[in-house]
Amino acid sequence: MIAMRLSEVAAVVGGTLDRGAGESGPDPEPGSADPGDIVVSGAASVDSRQVPAGGLFVAIEGEHVDGHDYARAALEAGAVAVLASRPCGVPAVLVPDPVAALGLLARHVVDHLPATTVLALTGSQGKTGTKDYLAALLAPEGGTVATAGNFNNELGVPLTVLRADESTRFLVVEMGARGVGHIAHLCSVAPPRVAAVLNVGTAHVGEFGGRDRIAVAKGEIVEALPADGTAVLNAGDEYTATMGERTDAHVLTFGADGDVAWRGLRLDASGRPTFELGHRGRWVPVQLTQLGLHQVENAAAAAAMALAVGVGLDDVATRLGEVREMSRWRMEPHVRADGLLVVNDAYNANPESMSAAVHTLAHLGAARPGRSVAVLGEMRELGDADDEGHRSVGAAVAEAGVDVLVTVGGAAAAIAAGARSAGWQGEAIVTAGRDEALVWVRENVTSGDVVLVKASRGAALELIVEGILEGAAAR
DSSP states (O other): OOOEEHHHHHHHHTOEEEOSOBTTBOOOOTTOOOGGGOEEOSOEESOTTSOOTTOEEEOOBOSSOBGGGGHHHHHHHTOOEEEESSOOSSSEEEOSOHHHHHHHHHHHHHHTOTTOEEEEEEOSSOHHHHHHHHHHHHGGGSEEEEOOTTOOSTTHHHHHHTTOOTTEEEEEEEOOOSSTTHHHHHHHHSOOSEEEEOOOOSTTHHHHTSHHHHHHHHTHHHHTSOTTSEEEEETTOTTTTTGGGGOSSEEEEESTTSSEEEEEEEEOTTSOEEEEEEETTEEEEEEOSSOSTHHHHHHHHHHHHHHHTTOOHHHHHHHHHHOOOOOTTSSEEEEOTTSOEEEEEOSOOOHHHHHHHHHHHHHHHHTSSSOEEEEEEOOOSOGGGHHHHHHHHHHHHHHHTOSEEEEESTTTHHHHHHHHHTTOOSEEEEESSHHHHHHHHHHHOOTTOEEEEEOOGGGOTHHHHHHHHTHHHHO
16 A cells, blocks of 8 residues: 555545544553554555554444454554544544445555556456456566455455555456446446456346346446556457447457457366467467366456556466466365365356356366266355256256266255256265265265365355365275
8 A cells, every 4th residue: 555644544535533542442642643643554454363564454343243343453463543433442544434435545546556557357257267367467567466365346446456556567456246336336446447347147147137237237347447448358258249339448359259369279188278379360379277168268358458458478378377376266176195186166156157167077077087076056146047047057067977966055956957857867966065965975986086066155165175185084
């Protein structure tokens, strides 16, 4: 964060300075320094244990935890002040809504970093993977700050912005939405110069009320672009391909037939894609280290965004092949001591990403002596499309030819029903929950098998992964 006196912070967010006196703490010593002179030089955090030295603790009153109760602990951990809605016994800026104030502060920081280019991206799936690729492509060009994990909402976006300072050349911001107007708000906090819409799928369709409404919401990101900006759009997505009509910015497409394209795509025995990446008539070879065909689309989107800010095609290709570390629990391979391959993709799920994952599983299974085993849990927030969405994943299981399907939880049972309806003849085990599923897998998989574990985040199937990986010693 750029260094700011606390009085400046208060002025930017329309808050009131509080010296820290009151019931929650002792009065300041006579002659103590004016709290307005305190300099905030570190980033902001809503976790009192993770505030960087010189940072600002943001006290959020949640349903189960009230951040105001941890204000003093935050200062002991390194914070210099608090953004809060009521006095909490330490130097603070008091505002009616700390989250809204955080957004105002973030916008102020962006406006005072003229040498920083904001690149924003959204989509129903692939956001975090694309963000990880893009950050790796830009880092060698200069200081790069990117969204951590999936901090992509009205709280996460300003927290990301406030990690930037005068040394930041690129600010990569992932943006999510649960309704129309959400991304427009996030763009008011971090106005992009390059903005990408990866796809319009069925994630959160229950909250939006249909893919048309999702498209309206996702397209807000290109509407926020200046005329000299660049909209990066998926040429292969029917909803995304037409979004160029919603902006005066330059349009750069990606996809098999896009401005940034790929050809000669194949998977090696380990499920890692090799292909040629093309732009303006030039083609360069790329070998990714991540699993799955879906990674190609993510990599191409990131490539297009990097090309839009001047990174050369050769550098893009080389750097894509050097990316090793990605966000956790996304097609993350683990080899158990006995040789069993377990792919942890438990971070999130929707019908499209589930289908891509089971096809990757089938490819991995074909290269191993044992069976392909899909451990699939429920996909949440599908609304009226819940049963249809789960059944469509079952159809993908059948199409891919997965050997064994283990469903976890009541809603996921429709995956097995969908597979049977599609003519699948494999072995289906329908379980009530994680414990039952784990018992079956630990007792039945062998060292030559490959196991995929995937579900929506709330299902917490990473616990199954942990149990499987411990299973060799337990049997």
